[in-house]
Amino acid sequence: MPRSTEEASPVTADDLDQAVRLAVATLREAPAAAWEDKAGTLERTCWETVEHLSDDLFAYAAQLGPRQPPLDGEVPFVWESRRPGGPANAIHADRSAGPAGLLQVLEASGALLVAMVRTTPPHVRAYHGFGVSDAEGFAAMGIVETLVHTHDLAEGLGLAWTPPADLCARVLARLFPDVPETADPWPALLWATGRAELSGHPRRTKWRWYGEPRS
Secondary structure (H helix, E strand, O other), X not given: OOOOHHHHXXXXXXXXXXXXXXXXXXXXXXXXHHOOOEOOOOOOEHHHHHHHHHHHHHHHHHHOOOOOOOOOOOOOOOOEOOOOOOOOEOOOOOHHHHHHHHHHHHHHHHXXXXXXXXXXXXXXXXXXXXXXXXXXXXXXXXXXXXXXXXXXXHHHHOOOOOOOHHHHHHHHHHHXXXXXXXXXXXXXXXXXXXXXXXXXXXXXXXOOOOOOOOO
């Protein structure tokens, strides 16, 4: 379905909650032996990719957290890698808790961002490298991270993953004004984030979103 009426709908905390719930439900079906395999085309294992996604959601929640959120940089948590060349995160899951514990970390990090989006007044702005944004923008960013990294994970774990088209349409409208409006939302989101080709458009080698509020 091309984007039409959905593009006028705001991105909400409920949308983010839905994205995280769907991702966690899908990832619970993963075979236990597959978590050290690479996540799609990423240079990370599937375990590391869930940690990275959890870290994204946590960091967006934290960015909205101060009474006066920073507009010129990130809240200064320490991000560290657990191996040479590995992703630098503030959030790491306890390996002894296994995949079930890993997914609890993801679920909890998502819940933090959902709560911050629900409670942050609409006039509040906070820094992101792709544009100073509002709570709706951070919700949309969290959804994009969740949908596309679950795509990466599904490839690595051998799972099926197709998120709802209306959810994809809303985040495209909020963050990707340069994406063709006539394209089906999920393939368009994969193209927008450099993960697939789109009819008439070569695969992107560089990409970004635009987090600034639209009005």
